[in-house]
Amino acid sequence: MTMLRVRDIYVRFGGVVALDRVSIDLNRGEILGLIGPNGAGKTTLFNCISGVVQPDAGRIFFDGRSLRRVPPHERARRGIARTFQNLQLWKSMTLLENLAVPMDALGRRSTIADALGNPLSRFAERATMERARAILHVLDLDAHANSLAGDLPAGIQRRVEIARALAMRPKLILLDEPAAGLDAGETKRLADLLNAVRERFHVSMLLVDHDMSLVMRVCDYMYVLDFGKILAQGRPAEIRSDRKVIAAYLGEPNPELPAAPDGAVQPVITSADRKDGTPALPTGAPLLGVKGLAAGYGALEVIRDVNLVVRPAEIVACIGANGAGKTTTLRAISGIVKPRAGRVFFGGRDITGRTPERIAGMGLAHIPEGRGLFPRMSVEDTLLLASDNTGQRVDPSVAYEVFPRLKQRRWQAVGTLSGGEQQMVALARALLARPRLVMVDEMSQGLAPTIVRQLFEMLSVLRSKGIAVLLVEQFVESALEVADRAYIFEHGTAGHEAPAAELRADRKLISGSYLGSAVDEPAAIPSEANGNGHRVDVELMEVLSLKVPPSVKRAIEERATREGRSAGAIALELLEGVKH
Amino acid sequence: MILGHPVRLAVAVAAFLMLALIPAGFDVGLKFDAALSVVWAFGILSIVLLTGYVGQVSLCQATFAGVGAYAAGMMFNTFHAGYVVGIVVGVVAAFALGVLVGLPALRLRGITLAIVTLAIALVFDKYVFQDHIFDWFSGGSGGWRVDGANLLGLPADSSSHLLAGYEVLLALFVLVALLMVNLHQSGAGRRFRAIRDSELAASTMGVNLTRYKLLAFGLSAGIAGLGGSFYPLIAGSVSPQPFWVFTSLQLSAIAVLMGVRYVPAAALGGFFMAFVPDILTRYGHGTFMGHSYDISYDWFSLALGALLIVQLILLPDGVWGDLHGHVAKAMAAVRVHTQRRVRVA
Ligand SMILES: Nc1ncnc2c1ncn2[C@@H]1O[C@H](COP(=O)(O)OP(=O)(O)OP(=O)(O)O)[C@@H](O)[C@H]1O
Ligand SMILES: [Mg+2]
Numbered sequence: 001m002t003m004l005r006v007r008d009i010y011v012r013f014g015g016v017v018a019l020d021r022v023s024i025d026l027n028r029g030e031i032l033g034l035i036g037p038n039g040a041g042k043t044t045l046f047n048c049i050s051g052v053v054q055p056d057a058g059r060i061f062f063d064g065r066s067l068r069r070v071p072p073h074e075r076a077r078r079g080i081a082r083t084f085q086n087l088q089l090w091k092s093m094t095l096l097e098n099l100a101v102p103m104d105a106l107g108r109r110s111t112i113a114d115a116l117g118n119p120l121s122r123f124a125e126r127a128t129m130e131r132a133r134a135i136l137h138v139l140d141l142d143a144h145a146n147s148l149a150g151d152l153p154a155g156i157q158r159r160v161e162i163a164r165a166l167a168m169r170p171k172l173i174l175l176d177e178p179a180a181g182l183d184a185g186e187t188k189r190l191a192d193l194l195n196a197v198r199e200r201f202h203v204s205m206l207l208v209d210h211d212m213s214l215v216m217r218v219c220d221y222m223y224v225l226d227f228g229k230i231l232a233q234g235r236p237a238e239i240r241s242d243r244k245v246i247a248a249y250l251g252e253p254n255p256e257l258p259a260a261p262d263g264a265v266q267p268v269i270t271s272a273d274r275k276d277g278t279p280a281l282p283t284g285a286p287l288l289g290v291k292g293l294a295a296g297y298g299a300l301e302v303i304r305d306v307n308l309v310v311r312p313a314e315i316v317a318c319i320g321a322n323g324a325g326k327t328t329t330l331r332a333i334s335g336i337v338k339p340r341a342g343r344v345f346f347g348g349r350d351i352t353g354r355t356p357e358r359i360a361g362m363g364l365a366h367i368p369e370g371r372g373l374f375p376r377m378s379v380e381d382t383l384l385l386a387s388d389n390t391g392q393r394v395d396p397s398v399a400y401e402v403f404p405r406l407k408q409r410r411w412q413a414v415g416t417l418s419g420g421e422q423q424m425v426a427l428a429r430a431l432l433a434r435p436r437l438v439m440v441d442e443m444s445q446g447l448a449p450t451i452v453r454q455l456f457e458m459l460s461v462l463r464s465k466g467i468a469v470l471l472v473e474q475f476v477e478s479a480l481e482v483a484d485r486a487y488i489f490e491h492g493t494a495g496h497e498a499p500a501a502e503l504r505a506d507r508k509l510i511s512g513s514y515l516g517s518a519v520d521e522p523a524a525i526p527s528e529a530n531g532n533g534h535r536v537d538v539e540l541m542e543v544l545s546l547k548v549p550p551s552v553k554r555a556i557e558e559r560a561t562r563e564g565r566s567a568g569a570i571a572l573e574l575l576e577g578v579k580h
Numbered sequence: 581m582i583l584g585h586p587v588r589l590a591v592a593v594a595a596f597l598m599l600a601l602i603p604a605g606f607d608v609g610l611k612f613d614a615a616l617s618v619v620w621a622f623g624i625l626s627i628v629l630l631t632g633y634v635g636q637v638s639l640c641q642a643t644f645a646g647v648g649a650y651a652a653g654m655m656f657n658t659f660h661a662g663y664v665v666g667i668v669v670g671v672v673a674a675f676a677l678g679v680l681v682g683l684p685a686l687r688l689r690g691i692t693l694a695i696v697t698l699a700i701a702l703v704f705d706k707y708v709f710q711d712h713i714f715d716w717f718s719g720g721s722g723g724w725r726v727d728g729a730n731l732l733g734l735p736a737d738s739s740s741h742l743l744a745g746y747e748v749l750l751a752l753f754v755l756v757a758l759l760m761v762n763l764h765q766s767g768a769g770r771r772f773r774a775i776r777d778s779e780l781a782a783s784t785m786g787v788n789l790t791r792y793k794l795l796a797f798g799l800s801a802g803i804a805g806l807g808g809s810f811y812p813l814i815a816g817s818v819s820p821q822p823f824w825v826f827t828s829l830q831l832s833a834i835a836v837l838m839g840v841r842y843v844p845a846a847a848l849g850g851f852f853m854a855f856v857p858d859i860l861t862r863y864g865h866g867t868f869m870g871h872s873y874d875i876s877y878d879w880f881s882l883a884l885g886a887l888l889i890v891q892l893i894l895l896p897d898g899v900w901g902d903l904h905g906h907v908a909k910a911m912a913a914v915r916v917h918t919q920r921r922v923r924v925a
Contacts, residue, residue: 050784076786090777093770101774104767105786125767168785 003028003204004049004172009058011044011228013416016409018044020228021058026172031198031205033219033236035212037249037448038420039405040225042208043085046174049206050082051075063171076105079171083161083178085208085419085446091150095141095160098149099132102168123557132167139163139193151297154369154442155181155322166197172204177419179211180445181369183474186322191217210420210448211474212250216240224249251450285348287312287468288333288364288437293342295332302328303492306342310437315459315469317479317500320489326472327369329494330439333470334366335359347436365435369442371426375415379406382414382425386432399428402458419446427455431462438462439470444478456482480504588761596754600747608742609862613854615746615814618753619645621850622807623831625753625843629760630800631832632841633769635776636685636793637694639828640701644674644801645808646709646823650717652809653724653818658716663729663736667809674805675798682797686790701825709820723819726812738816745814749807756803757843764843772796833884837891839898848900856880 004026011019018041026032034042047053049060051072060067062078070078081102090098104124136145139159144152149160158178165173175194179187191214197203209215215222216236224232224239226248232239239245286309293306303325310316318326331337333344335356343352351359360366373382383396400407403424409417414425423446430438444452452475459469459482473479480486483500490496603614623641630636651673652666661669684696708714718724728737736744763769771792774782783789812818834853838845857880864875895902 052780052784071788071790072783073786073788076784082784084781088778088781090774090781092777093773097770097773100767101770101782101787102785105771128767164785 001028002026003030003063004206005061006045006049007059007061009045009048009055009060011041011048011053011055016412017228019048019055022225022228022230024223024230024233026204026206028171029198029202029204030220031194031207031218033215033222033239034206034208034225035210035215035222035239035249036225036231038424038446038451039409039418041228042225043176043418045225046082046176046206046208049075049174050080073105076102076168076170079169080174081165081168081170081172082174083158083165083176085176085180086422087154087157087161089149089157089160089164092148094146094148095136095163096129096132096145098160098164099135099167100128102164103128103131105168126557135163135167138166153323153327155186158182162193166201166203169201170203172206175205175207175209177209177446178207179209179214181442181474182211182322183319183476184213187211187214188217190214194218210444210446210452212240212449249448249450251453286310286345287314287347288470289343289345290329290333291343291345293329293332293344294340295328295337296340297337301340301492303332304341306332306492306494308487308494308497310468310470312436312468313463313466314485315463315471315483317471317473317476317483317486318489318494319473319476319479319486319503324489325492326489327441328492329489330366330441330470330472331368334364334439336366336368360433363434363436364439365430365433365437366439367426367430367441367443369445371422373414373422373426376413378411378413379417379425380410383429383432386429394432394434396428396432399432402431402454403428420448420451423447424451435467437468437470439472441472443471443473444475452478477504589758592754592758596750600750603743603746609858610855611742611746612814613858615742615749615810617850617854618746618749619807619811619814619850620831620834620853621753621846622756623804623827624835624838624849624853625757625760625807625846626800626804627832627835628840628843628846629763629803630796631835633764633772633776634793634796636682636796637690637697638681638797638800639694639698639825639832640681640704641800641804641831642823642825642827643701643704644678644804645811646704646820647677647801648674648805648808649811649818649823650709650719650724651805653719653726653812654717656726656729656812657719657724662732663726663813664732666812667806670809671802671805674808675802678801678805679794679798681801682794685793685797698825698828701828705820705824709823718820719818723817724812725817727816729813731813736813738814742814745810749810749814752806753847756806757846760843768792830881830884833888837884837888837899839901842898842900842904844904845898845900856883 002025004024006022006024008021008023009019010021011017022041022045024032024034024045034045036042044053048055048058049067051067051070051074062075062080065078067075090101093101133142133145136142139162141156141159141163144156144160149157152160158181162173162175162178165175179190182190194205194207195218198205207215207219219236222234222236222239223230224242224245231248232242232245234242240250288308288310290306290308294301294304296302306325306329308316308318308329318329320326328337332339335351335354335358339352343350345351346359346362346364349362351362351364356366377385380396383399384394386394396410400410405421406424406428409421414422417425423443427440427443430440443455447455456478459471462469471479471483480500480503486498486500486503487494488496488498488503603611606614623645626641626644627638630638630641648667648670651670652663655661655666655669656663659665681697681700685693688696709718712720726738730736731744731748734744734748735741736748738745764773771782771787774785774787775789775792775796779789808823811822815822830853831849834849835845838849838852860875860880860883864879865873867873891899
């Protein structure tokens, strides 16, 4: 049965037609993939379905009812949840609170009763928290239950976005690039999780992601968008071999050689080329030297005793599981986070503790994971800002050659660009500043496969011009393909260093399975009660939801305190008693 | 416990008793300052709710207090109602105006919203509180006089029983402050904070933005109006001057100075707003080493501006926000210390 029907949706922003009469159908229990180049309109379609953008024409039906003029919160209550490509967690609230908001939006709760803290409110509150904990448990987020969402690394925040969407007990989840910034192992676990969620909770999903390993693994059916139009649709196997899709989005179907020069383009020197002939690794005085670096946030020390060097015209990759300290290392080098111990040398000078502006001015460009853009500034102005670092005026047209898409968008405010277009702006700005060393955090995040491939090629070009690169990258395989050396991060320190060629041979490393060993248990959906008495089950959620008569709730609460067990366990017991 | 954690309740009662008793030894001027400090504490509390919890900007909070004050004065004078009725009408009127002011907030945010609310403050200041068309509401050029009022039989006239009004208002403040703390932790409080952190996420996760923003504006205005409705009682009369635009700006500035996300900051801010200007006028002139000086009321704004700059650099979360962590630590240390002494004894 069709659960979501989108008919002839048309959206334009000024001169840009973001969606041009798009129609899609999604059946109950199905995972539908939506792929397409950056700026194709995928997020815009999500915005139309969740009600934050009004289409200029077209209709959307959910469960047979029209969504016309239905406000976003009402769509949420009808069962449409979503995650955001540009993370939108409530940063100053704990994870439990983040999950609680959508949960009690479903029930009717009175503000006055809440302020008075009356007993019913307090029971509902406890039930909410119980369910929130259960969901955090499923997503392996227990350890962070009371952390503020904004304090967590981006990779974990992405998982919280999914948890928050699940907390709404939706019928349909719209997932906007959930695998961005996840390495191969983590992406595999995400795929397992999505499959398990679908099976246990009968949730349908609409999935946007540029990581084909995820999309191909979980989707039943796919749509491909290009320039706001449906370019193709079909089963994953059909899409993978569709010539139009390959041309517009996937690129040459040989993922083994992403950095290989394809004939006429610029001369590309991959590290593989170097092996025959020139010395394998650049030698000489290091451009960047890091000795015994330690840094952290508040009481938390995230990295300690990090040692690494980058020589001129060398590409160095940092690899390691999410939370291993890569991002913090880059931040400490570029001065965004104050180092607590250790020294950083750049171009022979000690730059430890200098301000980020001064460090950038010396030719060390840092493209942070959050992109660091000003949302109201136009693309062109953002690029011109790069001149502030070199003292001379830059020529944005160089950037437009690399990213032609940006040229069409040059007067658009950066904040309204698609996620991938924003990433292009961040990269272009850094390169225009003519740095001696570029540090890129998750370069390929949010970018379509063809562009990712181009960018890896561009890194080789940079190297041939004498620019060094320090890279943190989710696609470990591609990173190692182009890199000269790599540092493997573990538990907040750069434990191990090796030539990239050596690591490339190590399949286990590339598949992410031993990198992520610390968090490697497969995403477990507990089907039976686990130790805490949490049991994530549709029925349990039903009992704990607010439709239960207050007298029953009170009885449950009393028994829970008397027997010192969780309310959830008792509710479940009662429920089973009723059923038998 | 209806009002939240027993310890919190005990602290609140202790604070009330202390603050209620201290002004008994004051002269009349300082007694009035004490009462006024609670009126402004309500004003700042209303900003804690609206800005600290929900992230909305308003530069007309003193206007809401003024509406409460004039409505109460009008009920007392024109309808000869008991003063308690005046208070209720004042709060309801302020709440209603708050909801109206909240309407533009459904579309606007940030600086634009600030300017719209500032314009509302100007309109009320220049016209509603001062223009003769609204004499029925403002009591004409002389304003309303409130003599011989009582609160449910409790004599509370400003000339003979100034402290009665003060104590009732203080009790109400403690009550509302406790409710605010409860609200913060409750489901509704979470929805408010969700709107503050990301409206986009809040609306798509089931929070009705229209309803909760209007509710926030209404509640906030009602809180300001409750404080304001006591003003005629404790001052004996009401005039436009205390509720003019500049007061709104000062309230906002002091809220930020003290910590806009924290309920206790409202109490600190109320003190500051009522006592500091008066103390400056009293003791801020004289001669020093042969030079006469005069740092009276005019210097208050200057001092406030300077303090704000220092605070933004040193205490970005406000005086209370940044210091209460240290206070809590010190209290814990004291507790450990006394426990040890008890055990020894
Ligand atoms: N508010 C807006 N104003 C102007 N243009 C907009 C606005 N929102 C989106 N666009 C444009 O509409 C197009 C589609 O954007 P959308 O975010 O839907 O792309 P996308 O498919 O999600 O891309 P990505 O893969 O990069 O996330 C883009 O070219 C974008 O610049
Ligand atoms: Mg997008």
